[in-house]
Amino acid sequence: MLDEYDDANIHAGAHLSYETVRLPIIWKIVTTTLVGMSSIINVDLLGVATNPGYFSNLLPSNVTTPTTIKLLSYNDTFAANVLGPDATARQLYDLDWQAFHEMGTYNRETNSVYVTSNYQSLDNPINVTVIDLGNNYSISSKRYKDVNEANGGTNWFPPGFEQGNGTTAPRLLFCDEGDFNAYSQLTSVDPVTGESEVILNNYLGRNFSSINDIRQHPVTGDLWFTDAQYGYFQYFRPKPTIPNQVYRFTPSTGEIAVVASGFSQSNGLEFSPDLKTLYVSDTGAQEFDQNFTRPATIYAFDIQEDSRTLANRRTFAYVDTGFPDGIHTDTDGNLWAGCGDGLHVWSPQGTLLGKVWIGVDSNNFAFLPGKVLVFSNAQLWIVEGIKAVGREICRDFGVSC
Numbered sequence: 001m002l003d004e005y006d007d008a009n010i011h012a013g014a015h016l017s018y019e020t021v022r023l024p025i026i027w028k029i030v031t032t033t034l035v036g037m038s039s040i041i042n043v044d045l046l047g048v049a050t051n052p053g054y055f056s057n058l059l060p061s062n063v064t065t066p067t068t069i070k071l072l073s074y075n076d077t078f079a080a081n082v083l084g085p086d087a088t089a090r091q092l093y094d095l096d097w098q099a100f101h102e103m104g105t106y107n108r109e110t111n112s113v114y115v116t117s118n119y120q121s122l123d124n125p126i127n128v129t130v131i132d133l134g135n136n137y138s139i140s141s142k143r144y145k146d147v148n149e150a151n152g153g154t155n156w157f158p159p160g161f162e163q164g165n166g167t168t169a170p171r172l173l174f175c176d177e178g179d180f181n182a183y184s185q186l187t188s189v190d191p192v193t194g195e196s197e198v199i200l201n202n203y204l205g206r207n208f209s210s211i212n213d214i215r216q217h218p219v220t221g222d223l224w225f226t227d228a229q230y231g232y233f234q235y236f237r238p239k240p241t242i243p244n245q246v247y248r249f250t251p252s253t254g255e256i257a258v259v260a261s262g263f264s265q266s267n268g269l270e271f272s273p274d275l276k277t278l279y280v281s282d283t284g285a286q287e288f289d290q291n292f293t294r295p296a297t298i299y300a301f302d303i304q305e306d307s308r309t310l311a312n313r314r315t316f317a318y319v320d321t322g323f324p325d326g327i328h329t330d331t332d333g334n335l336w337a338g339c340g341d342g343l344h345v346w347s348p349q350g351t352l353l354g355k356v357w358i359g360v361d362s363n364n365f366a367f368l369p370g371k372v373l374v375f376s377n378a379q380l381w382i383v384e385g386i387k388a389v390g391r392e393i394c395r396d397f398g399v400s401c
Helices: 045-049 076-083 393-397
Strands: 027-029 070-073 088-095 102-107 112-116 128-132 138-142 150-156 171-176 185-189 196-200 210-216 223-228 246-249 256-260 266-271 277-282 297-303 310-318 327-329 335-339 342-346 352-357 364-368 371-376 379-384
Touching: 070 076, 076 352, 102 171, 102 371, 102 393, 112 150, 112 364, 171 210, 185 210, 210 266, 223 266, 256 310, 266 335, 277 327, 310 335, 310 342, 335 364, 335 371, 342 371, 364 393
Parallel strands: 102 150, 102 364, 150 210, 266 327
Antiparallel strands: 027 088, 070 352, 088 379, 102 112, 112 128, 128 138, 150 171, 171 185, 185 196, 210 223, 223 246, 246 256, 266 277, 277 297, 297 310, 327 335, 335 342, 342 352, 364 371, 371 379
């Protein structure tokens, strides 16, 4: 057994110090069963077209015991150009608590990936799961000052700090959904010292609902983020008083602007690698309950030459299982999304190329060099030996691409 720790047993206590909490981990299994390219499943799209039960005959039920991971190819380019010939997949953790939910941001100073856990209760607030890449993916848990109920996040390069390749981000930036006593806000944290700073906590005096996810534009330094109502749906935020929108914030001047609206629940967002397109996922299918007549959709927008405004909103993809949550692009422009049965991957033209299938919800994931970590709340999975390179890999890891 690995020497791993978490703070799961302290969750019943209301307040923790802002330090790593170390207790013996509650764990179920760590499996090293590999899924190789020889077992990749090619999906017969013509067969699907006339057989609604096609997938039930092809895949196991993974809901009660999610230990199986499959690689599904919907297009020849998925195996050849996205996964590549050496890809293998396995499960790293199956825990008794939901440690792996959102974010998934790498910090080079600590050589760790920071993941936010799922919400449990006001007495059991969201914590940050730290995955140590230098210690065989061992995990620990932390909470930080001014981070109350964290969700999405990114690396944070303050004004004047160069974002070029090889530059180490000095801080993490958390989307704090807030609670009944704290505003929803953007909070930067130094993961080495634990020092925190609130960057933004209102829209010109108005309270956000539950800031959900964020990206920093690598050229302008502007912060682009979404606001949704999931704190309200989970009963730890007051009734919303502002629409669900996409915002652009300029940290150097304080300017804030709404750049897109008209969403049911604006959720994940991501830039294309050429910075000409912004993708936004709408998870309106999940509110107080699930209703799949509501949006489970990814929209695309053209980023105008000023790098500040958007145009030409269009449907990029509609998800066949669950809803698209966290989204990321790779350097070839393919868009990846955490969905109801794992990761879905589309070409820049919106063609579904394939899936990393786990049979349960994946809220988010994280690219590593030659790998991708897949989050499904209680489970952590990894696909290794892939050809795809995440859009931010070169900068965050300081590697050549």
